[in-house]
Amino acid sequence: MNMQKIHTNKLNLFYTDVHALKEISIDIEEKQVTALIGPSGCGKSTFLKTLNRMNDLIAGVKITGDVLLDGLNIYGPYDIVELRKRVGMVFQKPNPFPMSIFDNIAYGPRIHGVKSREKLEELVENSLRSAALWDEVKDRLKKSALGLSGGQQQRLCIARVLAVNPEVVLMDEPTSALDPISTMKIEDLMEELKEKYTIIIVTHNMQQAGRISDKTAFFLHGEIVEFNQTEKIFSKPADKRTEDYITGRFG
Amino acid sequence: MVLRHSFDQGLDDLHLDLLNMGSLVEESIDNTIYALKKQDAELAGKILVNDDVIDDFEKKIEKKCMNLIARQQPLAKDLRTISTALKIITDMERIADASADIAEITIRMSGKKYIKPLIDIPKMAELAKIMVKKSIDAYVKQDIKLAEEVCASDDAVDALFNKIILDLVNLMKNDPGTVEQGIDLMFIAKYLERMGDHATNIGEWVVFNVTGEHDHLARLFHKESAHVPPYDE
Amino acid sequence: MSVLSHAAKRRLSDKLLLSLTWFCSFITIAVLVWILSYIVINGITHINWSFLTTIYKPVKGLTGIFPMIISTLMIIGVTVIISTPIGICSAIYLVEYSKPGKLVATIRFATETLAGIPSIIYGLFGFIFFVVALQLKYSILSGALTLSIMVLPTVIRATEEALKSVPDMYREGSLALGASKLTTISRVVLPCAVPGILTALILSIGRIVGETAAVYLTAGYVPNIPSSIMRSGQTLSVHLYTLAKEGISFEQAYATATVLVIIVAILNFIATRVAGKFTKVSTGG
Numbered sequence: 001m002n003m004q005k006i007h008t009n010k011l012n013l014f015y016t017d018v019h020a021l022k023e024i025s026i027d028i029e030e031k032q033v034t035a036l037i038g039p040s041g042c043g044k045s046t047f048l049k050t051l052n053r054m055n056d057l058i059a060g061v062k063i064t065g066d067v068l069l070d071g072l073n074i075y076g077p078y079d080i081v082e083l084r085k086r087v088g089m090v091f092q093k094p095n096p097f098p099m100s101i102f103d104n105i106a107y108g109p110r111i112h113g114v115k116s117r118e119k120l121e122e123l124v125e126n127s128l129r130s131a132a133l134w135d136e137v138k139d140r141l142k143k144s145a146l147g148l149s150g151g152q153q154q155r156l157c158i159a160r161v162l163a164v165n166p167e168v169v170l171m172d173e174p175t176s177a178l179d180p181i182s183t184m185k186i187e188d189l190m191e192e193l194k195e196k197y198t199i200i201i202v203t204h205n206m207q208q209a210g211r212i213s214d215k216t217a218f219f220l221h222g223e224i225v226e227f228n229q230t231e232k233i234f235s236k237p238a239d240k241r242t243e244d245y246i247t248g249r250f251g
Numbered sequence: 252m253v254l255r256h257s258f259d260q261g262l263d264d265l266h267l268d269l270l271n272m273g274s275l276v277e278e279s280i281d282n283t284i285y286a287l288k289k290q291d292a293e294l295a296g297k298i299l300v301n302d303d304v305i306d307d308f309e310k311k312i313e314k315k316c317m318n319l320i321a322r323q324q325p326l327a328k329d330l331r332t333i334s335t336a337l338k339i340i341t342d343m344e345r346i347a348d349a350s351a352d353i354a355e356i357t358i359r360m361s362g363k364k365y366i367k368p369l370i371d372i373p374k375m376a377e378l379a380k381i382m383v384k385k386s387i388d389a390y391v392k393q394d395i396k397l398a399e400e401v402c403a404s405d406d407a408v409d410a411l412f413n414k415i416i417l418d419l420v421n422l423m424k425n426d427p428g429t430v431e432q433g434i435d436l437m438f439i440a441k442y443l444e445r446m447g448d449h450a451t452n453i454g455e456w457v458v459f460n461v462t463g464e465h466d467h468l469a470r471l472f473h474k475e476s477a478h479v480p481p482y483d484e
Numbered sequence: 485m486s487v488l489s490h491a492a493k494r495r496l497s498d499k500l501l502l503s504l505t506w507f508c509s510f511i512t513i514a515v516l517v518w519i520l521s522y523i524v525i526n527g528i529t530h531i532n533w534s535f536l537t538t539i540y541k542p543v544k545g546l547t548g549i550f551p552m553i554i555s556t557l558m559i560i561g562v563t564v565i566i567s568t569p570i571g572i573c574s575a576i577y578l579v580e581y582s583k584p585g586k587l588v589a590t591i592r593f594a595t596e597t598l599a600g601i602p603s604i605i606y607g608l609f610g611f612i613f614f615v616v617a618l619q620l621k622y623s624i625l626s627g628a629l630t631l632s633i634m635v636l637p638t639v640i641r642a643t644e645e646a647l648k649s650v651p652d653m654y655r656e657g658s659l660a661l662g663a664s665k666l667t668t669i670s671r672v673v674l675p676c677a678v679p680g681i682l683t684a685l686i687l688s689i690g691r692i693v694g695e696t697a698a699v700y701l702t703a704g705y706v707p708n709i710p711s712s713i714m715r716s717g718q719t720l721s722v723h724l725y726t727l728a729k730e731g732i733s734f735e736q737a738y739a740t741a742t743v744l745v746i747i748v749a750i751l752n753f754i755a756t757r758v759a760g761k762f763t764k765v766s767t768g769g
Contacts, residue, residue, distance in 0.1 A: 052660060054656070054659070054660060057656075057659065059583065080662075081662045081663075081664065082662070083662075084659070084660055084661065084662035085661075085662040088660065088661070089660040091653060091656065091657065091660075093653060095651075095653035095654060095656070095657045096657075097654055097657065097658070097672055098654075098675075098676055099675075107658070107661065107663075107671070107672075108661040108662070111661070111662070111663050111667050111671070112662065157657070160657075160661065161660075161661070164661060164662060181254070184254040184255060185254065187255075188254055188255065188256050188257075191256060191257050207324050210321060210322040210323070210324075211255075211257075211258070211322055211323055211324075212257075230322065231318055231321070231322070234321040234322055235317055235318065235321045
């Protein structure tokens with residue numbers, strides 16, 4: 001039984017009048033892959049963004065309830081910069097900055113105060129190795145990151161997140177814009193990453209959730225209908241709505 | 252770069268589990284034959300206990316297979332491998348059951364002397380044992396030739412079975428006092444014949460796993476001349 | 485007119501429209517070519533090295549435009565130094581920080597209006613405010629301040645467009661790494677917007693170079709090399725105006741005009757090349 005990394009208690013979120021998240025109470029265990037599945041608009045991406053307070057960027061968002069990271073409420077007096085260092089995010093569309101590969105990875109450490117050239121080079125290499133990208137780019141670190149393929153760009157974004165040494169990595173449909181081979185490479189990568197990081201992934205692709213996650217939460221209309229070991233959810237879901245969604249009876 | 256590492260790992264684990272179950276089954280047959288020959292009730296008792304272990308193993312492997320299907324969407328060879336595993340464990344479990352049933356009868360007969368010296372039954376048992384071993388081997392090596400050999404040897408086992416039944420029927424006709432043991436021995440022969448059938452099934456599933464074709468190979472190798480003699484010959 | 489079928493009528497009207505379009509384009513290009521060639525043909529003969537490098541003292545027979553070139557460069561320089569930071573910061577506020585509302589709408593309205601005011605009015609304002617009220621007198625500085633106000637709307641608008649064209653996903657990516665909004669703007673958004681800003685800047689310079697009325701009333705028309713920005717100077721366009729108005733020498737006027745045209749052409753060329761080069765780099769060259 002792993003330790004509890006993130007705990008939410010009666011989390012509610014409103015986009016002005018729309019009640020987007022309803023009484024979400026969930027425990028995310030550390031060093032596991034937790035998948036969030038559900039039909040479009042069910043709130044899973046919204047929930048993900050509450051975990052690193054990216055929802056703060058949207059006007060008119062109101063949040064009630066607690067979100068605890070290692071026991072501390074991140075919506076209380078919590079340094080946002082510190083939070084986003086500990087909880088990193090990979091987005092749906094790969095978004096490397098229009099800079100060199102090296103500068104992309106070094107961006108995070110640099111803004112957090114790392115100046116030494118050697119230290120940066122070490123960080124860049126380690127991050128690229130952790131993201132299984134080092135061998136492919138080690139000879140062109142100074143070239144623009146935008147020249148990489150889609151799958152490589154996404155792994156670059158993962159490396160960029162890892163460079164700030166987070167504890168949790170949030171992934172918002174990270175492979176939905178990629179081809180099947182790149183998708184598989186990233187799924188394999190996640191298998192390795194979960195030994196060091198807690199991973200929470202939103203995915204539209206149910207089969208992906210089945211392949212890579214340890215626990216799965218099924219979201220519907222802003223609520224969590226069921227949250228359990230992935231094996232159980234996929235072979236014997238407790239709720240009929242979960243079963244209908246998983247068997248494709250409704251989507 | 253090899254992809255789907257954890258799926259491959261799962262398939263490897265499955266393979267290993269099947270091998271282990273196979274060894275347990277082979278061990279059970281070995282012990283049963285020995286116990287039968289030596290009328291060793293204690294050994295027979297151990298066989299009965301071990302059967303539970305084999306049953307649990309079957310459930311464990313079954314669960315693993317279901318899990319792999321639910322989570323990994325196996326296709327092509329992967330799909331055949333997993334469905335083959337599901338079928339083979341059933342046959343292996345039945346073989347183990349047959350073995351346990353023989354052990355039970357052994358215990359029942361342990362105090363008494365055999366009505367006739369056992370010659371054909373041990374011979375049949377050896378043949379059945381070889382078939383089972385070969386079929387598991389065929390699975391391990393994914394060897395179609397071996398699998399086909401197993402199916403081909405089913406006839407020999409059936410022939411022995413017929414002979415044993417004939418002998419026992421005659422024995423019982425002549426001496427009604429032997430009926431109790433005679434029936435027990437007939438059951439043993441029947442169980443051994445079933446073992447041969449299950450081994451044949453395993454062979455057929457091995458061929459399916461490799462080629463994707465599932466034929467009743469025993470029928471293919473069944474000699475037309477095989478003759479089931481009536482009882483009053 | 486049932487002589488023509490419906491389809492034939494359509495084909496005819498298509499042809500007519502096409503011919504009309506061609507004709508209009510031709511006129512436009514023809515006029516442009518006519519103006520340019522008239523000026524250049526008349527002026528190019530008078531341009532030589534001494535014309536470009538000697539000072540202007542007609543009394544002594546010196547009719548070089550070197551001082552005007554210096555004045556022009558000085559006024560461009562000071563204008564850029566003043567207007568660029570203000571313009572960029574305003575644009576950053578409008579795009580990155582402000583929330584849609586009355587204040588922003590007002591600022592936008594003001595910017596749009598400023599862009600449309602005739603330059604003579606700027607000149608008048610500059611004269612009244614900078615030259616007289618602030619007692620800066622006729623000087624490069626007065627001229628530059630006036631021109632800054634003129635050029636500001638363009639700089640703001642162009643910077644806004646450049647900032648808006650930076651995809652939000654870069655901002656999100658940066659913020660998600662723990663960067664503050666300011667860091668994100670300075671290290672990711674602005675560098676990305678630089679080509680757009682640079683282009684607008686260079687084009688604004690092109691406009692400044694051509695400004696006459698506003699400069700005439702604020703920077704004055706002393707045909708000497710200004711010793712500092714507090715002194716008056718005469719830009720190329722004002723010189724051209726003076727030469728023509730007072731009938732001094734049309735030859736020199738054409739020559740000056742040719743130099744002006746060449747400068748504007750070079751600036752536009754640089755602007756396009758710079759923008760192109762930056763776009764290539766930022767999209768994965």
